[in-house]
Amino acid sequence: MLTLSNITVELDKQPILSLGDIALPYGQLNVLAGPSGAGKSTFLHTVSGQLKLTQGLVHWQGQSLFDLNESARSQWRSKNVGFIFQDFHLIPSLSALDNVILQHSFSHWRIPNELRQQALVLLKQFGVKDVHKNIGQFSRGEKQRIALARALSGSPAIILADEPTASLDKENAEFVIQQLKAQADLGKFVLAVSHDPLVIGQASQILYLERGVIQDESMDAA
Ligand SMILES: Nc1ncnc2c1ncn2[C@@H]1O[C@H](COP(=O)(O)OP(=O)(O)OP(=O)(O)O)[C@@H](O)[C@H]1O
Incomplete structure (x- = not known):
């Protein structure tokens, strides 16, 4: 369970988030919707421990995230959280495979073979054929599949996605949603920021x- 208690986040002394008590479970597709500037990305940065709280608590499965110091929080994040972004955040000069495994070079002096093998399996499963081709040579849909493989590499328990379907055609958007749901079915925590009706419908x-405040919460929309 992700639990948030009485959170306030201010940036440049402006209140950006003001949240009461919120609990979101693992094992389902959670969606955060709302207009531009509402604070959705800030919410993701807060629950992943990248932004300091002005007030409040974030607990992941009972672990109080901000009881960890910055370096421990960063280690916690690299082990536990996979991110997916609207604009992919892939490195254009690297191959598909290297984009997926690069993140592990910060925690291992040599990337273990099982992580390399897992990356190859994920890329194959997501229909990415030539894994040694540079990112620039892939379509947008393929890029998001590569980004998805990167997010799942190392099997993090938490998947956070910021508008993961926004720049995709319907077929690729549906593929991404299916994969997010499959991760939730495996018992992972999945939270997608989105105003895509395809995502919200699932x-x-x-x-x-x-404006930084939860206005409405609906359950079992799918
Ligand atoms: N580093 C920062 N310093 C000051 N204000 C910020 C900072 N980052 C974001 N904001 C402000 O916080 C508010 C929420 O921004 P955020 O990016 O979280 O919204 P969002 O709902 O994700 O928007 P969008 O859908 O357009 O991406 C906005 O008013 C933004 O201008």
Whole structure:
């Protein structure tokens, strides 16, 4: 369970998030919706421990995230959290395979063979054929499949996605949603920021954020 208690986040002394008590479970597709500037990305940065809270608590499975110092939080994040972004955040000069495994070079002096093998399996499963080709040579849909493989590499328990379907055609968007749901079915924590009706239609729980405040919470939308 992710639990948030009485959170305030201020940036440049402006209140950006003001959240009461929120609990979101593992094992379902959670969606955070809301207009531009509502604070959705800030919410993701807060629950992943990248942004300091002004006030409040974030617990992941009972672990109080901000009881960890910055370096421990960063280690916790690299072990436990996979991120997916609207604009992929892939490195153009690297191959598909290297983009997936690069993250592990920060925690291992040599990338273990099982992580390399897992990356190859994920890329194959997601239909990425020539894994040694540079990123620039892939279509947008393929890029998001590579980014998905990167997010799942190392098998993190938490998947956070920021508008993961926004720049994709319907077929690729549906593929991404299916994969997010499959991860939830495996018992992972999945939270997608999205206003895509395709994503919202498949959500088990939807939080609607406006001006940094949760306005509405619906369960079992799917
Ligand atoms: N580093 C920062 N310093 C000050 N204000 C910030 C900072 N980052 C974001 N903001 C402000 O916080 C508010 C929420 O931004 P955020 O990016 O979280 O919204 P969002 O809901 O994700 O928007 P969008 O859908 O357009 O991506 C906005 O008003 C933004 O200008």
